[in-house]
């Protein structure tokens with residue numbers, strides 16, 4: 001197992017300045033005093049694991065990632081419980097997905113125990129940056145990533161790769177309380193095609209979704225919903241969140257994993273939580289017309305999106321070029337609210353962790 005050797009920062013942010021940041025962290029704007037790093041080279045494997053002061057990386061302009069986007073990432077959070085302890089939620093799942101993403105992008109797999117150890121070593125070093133439990137839904141967002149750092153313009157898997165973890169305090173996603181989002185139905189763009197990289201968490205998927213996101217904003221929407229790339233008919237997911245539909249018979253449907261949908265850890269956890277709550281959960285294909293008609297007829301009672309950053313987000317409206325459909329009166333449905341609390345209660349240690357999902361970091 002890698003041992004992340006610590007080089008402590010000599011310029012940690014003073015306590016009062018850190019407290020000011022934690023009072024209003026926003027998202028992804030402020031970073032902790034340290035970062036974890038490791039290097040992989042062909043033949044030697046992983047080495048030079050370290051936790052060192054946060055700061056710019058020096059990259060050769062010919063680094064392969066800057067040209068061919070050979071890069072993957074993860075997103076998870078550290079939660080502080082009432083007793084001061086700090087926990088991650090199912091980090092083994094993020095580690096396993098990171099390995100699947102690595103395989104798809106022809107990057108070296110990082111052993112799961114090294115992934116979790118990198119996260120632990122960084123959080124233990126910067127533990128003062130994990131927001132206090134009293135502060136609602138605040139957490140320390142963790143961003144592991146891996147990229148082709150070899151200086152070479154030839155097109156082939158890089159023989160030198162960098163793994164890094166950075167951490168950023170995050171306030172509640174909805175500063176003014178949970179608010180339903182509006183969704184633009186992308187007709188022109190696809191996020192992922194069969195055989196492509198849709199199931200991998202790679203930066204390129206996000207780059208490819210931005211034009212659709214701009215289109216959504218131009219139509220007054222918060223997020224984009226992507227349909228399948230072949231029939232332009234089956235609901236897949238948003239740019240960075242999975243989708244759920246609550247039907248009028250109490251059952252809940254989520255698009256089945258087809259290889260073009262990112263397998264969210266939140267999505268998977270919600271299947272279990274809904275089952276605990278006595279709902280029947282069905283993974284199947286969902287026609288976008290079922291959404292449009294179901295919203296109008298009441299056959300679909302609630303729609304919500306889910307992911308680590310925003311947890312569970314109610315979807316109020318689906319908008320397309322010549323119409324729109326409003327679900328649940330545009331508000332937050334009962335099942336949506338219940339599953340959101342159930343998940344947060346586990347993450348913040350407010351209920352027993354019956355599924356063994358929590359992993360202590362500090």
Ligand SMILES: *Cc1c(COP(=O)(O)O)cnc(C)c1O
Pocket residue numbers: 075201237238239240241242262263264265266267306307308309
């Ligand atoms: C990360 C991500 C999700 C959500 O995954 P979680 O593990 O629940 O955070 C959903 N869709 C896409 C495209 C993603 O990149």
